[in-house]
Amino acid sequence: MSRKSVNFTIKEINSDLAQFRDLNITIGSITRERWEEPMGPTPYPSLTTLRSWDQRLLSRYKPFYMPFCDLCCLCTYGKCDLTGTKKGACGISMPAQQSRTVLIAACIGAATHISHSRDLLNHVIATSGRDCPINVGGTSVEVEAPITRLVCGVKPETLGDLEPVLDYCENQLTQLLAVTHTGQEGNHLDFESKVFHAGMIDHVGMEVADIAQVSALGFPKADPEAPLCDLGLGTVDTKKPVILVIGHNVPPATAIIDHLKETGLFPEVEVTGICCTALDVTRYSPRAKIVGPISWQLRYIRSGVPDVIVIDEQCVRTDTLTEAARIHAPLIATSEKNCLGLPDMTDETVDAIVAGFVSGKVTGALILDPEKVGEVAVATAMAVAPKRKKHSVLPTKHQLGEWAKKCTQCMLCRRACPNDLPIAQAIRLAASGNLSGLDELYDDCLGCGRCESACKQKIPIHSLIVAAADKKTREETYCLRSGRGAIQDLEIRKVGGPIVLGEIPGIVAFVGCANYPKGSREVAEMCMEFARRRYIVCTSGCSAMSAGMYRDEEGKTAYERYSGAFEAGGIVNVGSCVANSHIAGAAIKIASIFAKRPLRGNYEEIADYVYNRVGAVGVAWGAMSQKAASIAAGFWRLGIPVVVGPHGTKYRRMLLGRADKDADWFVYDARTGEKVYGGPVPEHLFFAAETKEEAMVMVAKLTMRPNDTSRGRANKLANYIDLHKRLVGGIPQDVYRLVRTHADIPLTMKDECLLHLSGHDWKESPIPDPTLLPRMVHQKRGD
Amino acid sequence: MFEKIPVEVGLVHEGERVRKNDMQVELGGPHIAEKFEIVRVRPADQIEDGAIRITGPDISAMEEGKSYPIGIVVEIAGAKVEPDLEGVVERRIHEYSNFIEGFMHLNQRYDIWIRLSKKSYKKGLTSFRFIGEVMHELFKNELPIIEKVQITFITDPDTIRPLYAEALTTYEARDARARGLSDEEVDTFYGCALCQSFAPTHVCVITPQRYANCGAISWFDGRAAAGIDPKGPIYAIEKGTCIDAEKGEYTGVNESAKKRSMGEVSRVYLYSAFGYPHTSCGCFEGIAFYIPEVEGFGIVLRGFRDVTVNGLPFSTMADSTAGGRQIDGFHGISIEYMRSKKFMDADGGYNRVVWMPQETKERLKQYIPESVYGAIATEKDVKSIPELKAFLSAHDHPVMKRWETGPEAGQDALAGDGRHVQVFSGGDIPLTSGGFRIILKNARITAEKVIIQPIRPGGEHHGTQKP
Numbered sequence A: 001m002s003r004k005s006v007n008f009t010i011k012e013i014n015s016d017l018a019q020f021r022d023l024n025i026t027i028g029s030i031t032r033e034r035w036e037e038p039m040g041p042t043p044y045p046s047l048t049t050l051r052s053w054d055q056r057l058l059s060r061y062k063p064f065y066m067p068f069c070d071l072c073c074l075c076t077y078g079k080c081d082l083t084g085t086k087k088g089a090c091g092i093s094m095p096a097q098q099s100r101t102v103l104i105a106a107c108i109g110a111a112t113h114i115s116h117s118r119d120l121l122n123h124v125i126a127t128s129g130r131d132c133p134i135n136v137g138g139t140s141v142e143v144e145a146p147i148t149r150l151v152c153g154v155k156p157e158t159l160g161d162l163e164p165v166l167d168y169c170e171n172q173l174t175q176l177l178a179v180t181h182t183g184q185e186g187n188h189l190d191f192e193s194k195v196f197h198a199g200m201i202d203h204v205g206m207e208v209a210d211i212a213q214v215s216a217l218g219f220p221k222a223d224p225e226a227p228l229c230d231l232g233l234g235t236v237d238t239k240k241p242v243i244l245v246i247g248h249n250v251p252p253a254t255a256i257i258d259h260l261k262e263t264g265l266f267p268e269v270e271v272t273g274i275c276c277t278a279l280d281v282t283r284y285s286p287r288a289k290i291v292g293p294i295s296w297q298l299r300y301i302r303s304g305v306p307d308v309i310v311i312d313e314q315c316v317r318t319d320t321l322t323e324a325a326r327i328h329a330p331l332i333a334t335s336e337k338n339c340l341g342l343p344d345m346t347d348e349t350v351d352a353i354v355a356g357f358v359s360g361k362v363t364g365a366l367i368l369d370p371e372k373v374g375e376v377a378v379a380t381a382m383a384v385a386p387k388r389k390k391h392s393v394l395p396t397k398h399q400l401g402e403w404a405k406k407c408t409q410c411m412l413c414r415r416a417c418p419n420d421l422p423i424a425q426a427i428r429l430a431a432s433g434n435l436s437g438l439d440e441l442y443d444d445c446l447g448c449g450r451c452e453s454a455c456k457q458k459i460p461i462h463s464l465i466v467a468a469a470d471k472k473t474r475e476e477t478y479c480l481r482s483g484r485g486a487i488q489d490l491e492i493r494k495v496g497g498p499i500v501l502g503e504i505p506g507i508v509a510f511v512g513c514a515n516y517p518k519g520s521r522e523v524a525e526m527c528m529e530f531a532r533r534r535y536i537v538c539t540s541g542c543s544a545m546s547a548g549m550y551r552d553e554e555g556k557t558a559y560e561r562y563s564g565a566f567e568a569g570g571i572v573n574v575g576s577c578v579a580n581s582h583i584a585g586a587a588i589k590i591a592s593i594f595a596k597r598p599l600r601g602n603y604e605e606i607a608d609y610v611y612n613r614v615g616a617v618g619v620a621w622g623a624m625s626q627k628a629a630s631i632a633a634g635f636w637r638l639g640i641p642v643v644v645g646p647h648g649t650k651y652r653r654m655l656l657g658r659a660d661k662d663a664d665w666f667v668y669d670a671r672t673g674e675k676v677y678g679g680p681v682p683e684h685l686f687f688a689a690e691t692k693e694e695a696m697v698m699v700a701k702l703t704m705r706p707n708d709t710s711r712g713r714a715n716k717l718a719n720y721i722d723l724h725k726r727l728v729g730g731i732p733q734d735v736y737r738l739v740r741t742h743a744d745i746p747l748t749m750k751d752e753c754l755l756h757l758s759g760h761d762w763k764e765s766p767i768p769d770p771t772l773l774p775r776m777v778h779q780k781r782g783d
Numbered sequence B: 001m002f003e004k005i006p007v008e009v010g011l012v013h014e015g016e017r018v019r020k021n022d023m024q025v026e027l028g029g030p031h032i033a034e035k036f037e038i039v040r041v042r043p044a045d046q047i048e049d050g051a052i053r054i055t056g057p058d059i060s061a062m063e064e065g066k067s068y069p070i071g072i073v074v075e076i077a078g079a080k081v082e083p084d085l086e087g088v089v090e091r092r093i094h095e096y097s098n099f100i101e102g103f104m105h106l107n108q109r110y111d112i113w114i115r116l117s118k119k120s121y122k123k124g125l126t127s128f129r130f131i132g133e134v135m136h137e138l139f140k141n142e143l144p145i146i147e148k149v150q151i152t153f154i155t156d157p158d159t160i161r162p163l164y165a166e167a168l169t170t171y172e173a174r175d176a177r178a179r180g181l182s183d184e185e186v187d188t189f190y191g192c193a194l195c196q197s198f199a200p201t202h203v204c205v206i207t208p209q210r211y212a213n214c215g216a217i218s219w220f221d222g223r224a225a226a227g228i229d230p231k232g233p234i235y236a237i238e239k240g241t242c243i244d245a246e247k248g249e250y251t252g253v254n255e256s257a258k259k260r261s262m263g264e265v266s267r268v269y270l271y272s273a274f275g276y277p278h279t280s281c282g283c284f285e286g287i288a289f290y291i292p293e294v295e296g297f298g299i300v301l302r303g304f305r306d307v308t309v310n311g312l313p314f315s316t317m318a319d320s321t322a323g324g325r326q327i328d329g330f331h332g333i334s335i336e337y338m339r340s341k342k343f344m345d346a347d348g349g350y351n352r353v354v355w356m357p358q359e360t361k362e363r364l365k366q367y368i369p370e371s372v373y374g375a376i377a378t379e380k381d382v383k384s385i386p387e388l389k390a391f392l393s394a395h396d397h398p399v400m401k402r403w404e405t406g407p408e409a410g411q412d413a414l415a416g417d418g419r420h421v422q423v424f425s426g427g428d429i430p431l432t433s434g435g436f437r438i439i440l441k442n443a444r445i446t447a448e449k450v451i452i453q454p455i456r457p458g459g460e461h462h463g464t465q466k467p
Helices: A051-060 A094-128 A146-152 A159-179 A188-217 A251-263 A276-284 A294-302 A320-326 A350-359 A370-388 A397-405 A412-416 A423-431 A436-444 A450-454 A461-468 A470-474 A489-500 A521-532 A541-548 A577-595 A603-613 A626-637 A646-651 A692-702 A710-727 A747-758 B083-098 B118-122 B128-142 B157-180 B219-228 B251-260 B314-319 B358-363 B385-394
Strands: A003-014 A018-032 A062-065 A228-231 A242-246 A270-274 A289-292 A308-311 A331-333 A364-366 A478-481 A507-510 A536-540 A571-575 A616-620 A642-644 A653-656 A666-669 A675-677 A684-688 B023-028 B035-041 B052-055 B070-077 B103-106 B113-117 B148-154 B188-192 B204-206 B234-238 B242-244 B286-291 B296-301 B330-333 B353-355 B438-441 B444-447 B450-452
Touching: A051 A062, A051 A188, A051 A603, A051 A626, A062 A094, A062 A188, A094 A159, A094 A188, A094 A251, A094 A577, A094 A626, A094 A653, A146 A159, A146 A188, A146 A577, A146 A603, A159 A188, A188 A276, A188 A577, A188 A626, A242 A251, A242 A276, A242 A294, A242 A370, A251 A270, A251 A276, A251 A308, A251 A370, A270 A276, A270 A294, A276 A289, A276 A541, A276 A571, A289 A294, A294 A320, A294 A461, A308 A320, A308 A370, A320 A331, A320 A364, A331 A370, A350 A364, A350 A370, A397 A423, A397 A461, A412 A423, A412 A450, A423 A436, A423 A461, A436 A461, A436 A470, A450 A461, A461 A470, A478 A541, A478 A571, A489 A577, A489 A710, A489 B314, A507 A521, A507 A541, A507 A577, A521 A536, A521 A541, A521 A571, A521 A692, A536 A541, A536 A577, A541 A571, A541 A577, A571 A577, A577 A603, A577 A616, A577 A626, A577 B314, A616 A626, A616 A692, A626 A642, A626 A684, A642 A646, A642 A692, A646 A684, A684 A692, A692 A710, A710 A747, A747 B128, B023 B118, B035 B083, B035 B157, B052 B128, B070 B083, B070 B128, B070 B157, B083 B103, B083 B128, B083 B157, B083 B219, B113 B118, B128 B148, B148 B157, B188 B219, B188 B251, B204 B219, B204 B251, B219 B234, B234 B251, B286 B314, B286 B353, B296 B314, B296 B358, B353 B385
Parallel strands: A018 B438, A018 B444, A018 B450, A228 A289, A242 A270, A242 A308, A270 A289, A308 A331, A331 A364, A507 A536, A507 A616, A536 A571, A616 A642, A642 A684, B035 B070, B052 B148, B296 B353
Antiparallel strands: A003 A018, A062 A653, A228 A478, A653 A684, A666 A675, B023 B113, B070 B148, B103 B113, B188 B204, B188 B234, B286 B296, B286 B330
16 A cells, blocks of 8 residues: 555645645655564665675675676776776776676666566556555465565565565666766775675565566465476477467566467467566466577577567567568567567557568567557467468478588687587588487587577578487477465475474575576486485576476476475475575575564664575576676675576676685674684685586585584585585595584594594584674673 | 495485385385384393394395385493483484485384385395494494494294284383373473574473474483483473472473573473463474463464464464564464373363364364363364354353453453554544644645554553463
């Protein structure tokens, strides 16, 4: 019931009490307040409100810069060379410039989610009303919007209540972007603090988006048994007319489903998706199908299967129009943010638009009305499908060989390939009739198409790869548990016991994009390995799809093999990118549920709690986008470490701790107020791993926290040591830093651990009630 | 540590499943009537430490894919080892044997079900000797109070039969002792601070008749854990003098709670929901919640998804119960505590319970006095407080006796769910004060923000409810 800018005028009132004439009352906003929790210290924090918290973290995890580019070319003084100790024309140093670029990326990421959130909220308010209640999990969820409560200090009850929350996000974002102007901020740590702020704001925006769509569109509500849906190219029935939706903002896609249902055509049409729109459309209807992550865009379009392509926003290939035209599939753009130069046909009749598409006179149209998109897409698919006959641009085996023969082995393709794949060698083999080399590339290929752009001979290299892997693509028949949304408060209560008793070693979230060094399979393998080890595994976005694109020795995918509950050995798909907020939300809820820490406007205290106690780690194995940067930053401010794959170094800096510097790792023991050594846990806040093996060992290590009970630490150490032995070799050399008491030593590794400890002058140290905040030291009653 | 064992031994193998097609042999399980595992405490001179004996065919002599009877007898001795600890030690058999790669152990006691994988068999795990060696090593290492262990595996049906019968008698006697042991009979209770890693001011007091809230730690478990590691998170509490036998207040418990909660909690009533109830962390199995309108308690377990009779679901009430606080009328409980004779003894026990979910009621049937069983309403019977009241009257619930004394002070204590709250009333406009007549002309009133807060029907704070 929040309202903004309320004005009313009273011409005249006469009563016993008073007379009013021309009374004009203006109220900036009216907020209904039904929340008894007292307001915390930092509601709606500004750019510097949480600066001291950020500085605490950044003094432990000093940014380690890896300039991806040595120059600054943002103003006309430049280009300025910033190598060594050189300064730019504005006086900026290399560290400041690197962190400034990170801030720009984080602003882009946050802006993207927040504007997505705004569009979505406007849409659901228009369709369901401002008073539509927020419901993310019925009676199983008491804390409906943990991040919003924590950051903004408000408890949203209706869709309308979310509007002022987004107002705040938009306001902060404008200020954050202003920070990056020439001659503003000059200190790299202040830039980094603002990166954290952008990340935090981003998480608020994501939470608003997801709870709005879960509440209004009837998505699964914190349901561990959300339905399984089809995943993979091979699941698409190519005999039917096929609609492809790509992007992140689901209303046009849900309108397509609605229209198919209304017209009874749903059984006759395939609705397929790529990227997060695909994830969210399966939350709307599990009969929709997911083709795959972002890397499947080119290969799927070129296969000729889609009859009409509907794009909304984010991570949509910008050459989709060209690619769609090649297979004669009409393209519908639906977002103001992504118009692709197309004519705006929003106000034209459905029949006129469809006629234009069918005749081929119109190849693409911008339609900014989701409902109309639904009607046009369905009608166009039905009409165009028989004419197109799944026109593919993939070469036949013969054509493939002919193309391959044109190759001069100049190696430009390999140089252009982000994963340095041996493309030229594979083409040479293909020229001799052996397609196995190209076929092998398919799994590791990111689908970026840079090889084709680089090729002097104009060989459609990506198409060659996909055509050679024809059998593989047909065998892509997997499944995924559709995004369940929030984690239930009840599930969190249930895992409290097993965590302190050492039965659950930690929570690992596989999130983010598909810029993998070696294909999707590594994500699936990591998910299954950690689930097998009884970690709680969460997935979202493209990673959620990748997690399902692999079958184990029994032929089962991760989602068939493991439960969807937030429990030991569960694999929990929360949903699309914006559903990442539920993973941060679960960590926040732990503080509220177990320690009854007030969330309301109380960011620093809760971040301190999460950082010191909740053994969660994020893994963005294929992080690519600016959104991934801001999502990660939101986790950092909350004290949750993030591991990225090798491409993640291009985010320009890591946040690395120094385990060897004992002085960095002191905490206050909240019981006594003493400063005590808490150990180097978690050792890093942002870490890029070169290989899957390195990542897994690091993840196991980063789940440790200073509050771990001995049983908990023993379990974490057992997994860390075991993974290190299998994947790296031998017992890790830092075990002595991580063992605090004899009871921490894993039972089955006692002899080797004691031997290791004896070589390192190890002494027992107490397990503190840890905090970084002196104000959290317990004041004895009556003192 | 396990160099001589032909397969890996480690935590990562816990929870491993061996499917039928992958299994070399099955021991016990649903197809075998007589199977058991048991731990017995013996005098030290009767035990040969490290001895592992096999009576009947060893694994290598068993036919692939077949099921066999199994008995595992672990005999232990040690100066501080008491027969009361047999059950606790026995459960470790499951944990330890599951660390062995390709060795699946399910259930306990007379219900065990073991499978060995073909893969591990091929690696050389062909004898019970290896299983025994692993168990021996782990028992001695993790439970240093055990000075001697000998382990016998029996697969010969004729040898198993009498031992099986004897084991059943032992389990029965052990259960009877556990059920019969009262808080008055012991001098020591146990405290558990494991949850303090998440709820720093919460402490669980574990007595023979009051299980830990999580349902995972009994008094016997506490005794074993504190004996093995006196500095660990589970510690002995000398119960001291009894201040109030009915409510369950002890000087030792109070002192320990005060120290461990850093002064937040200074008194604890073990068997009452009023005054100084036992605190709750977050992982309690259920909640006992006071319903002031009928002066009785509702019980709700974690798994119940609907709203309870007072209109609130488990999750909402849990939110106002958790976090190591003492909330009058609300406290977290374990299912096992609900089986105890001391269950809310001071407040009337089951004679004070007026509502619980059907499933819970059936589950606890044998522990609820017959006289009151029919008078406890469930979600199938009533949906609201007035309906509940009518139900209690119709079934002559013992709580009705309390109604005769008239409504108690502070009846509104827990009524505020904030649903039927008047948001705005004319009486709240401050303009009414004083004897003035106010005239506003061409007035402009501007407010940056107006916050409208509900007026709580019960006033500013929860009233304090006394039984």
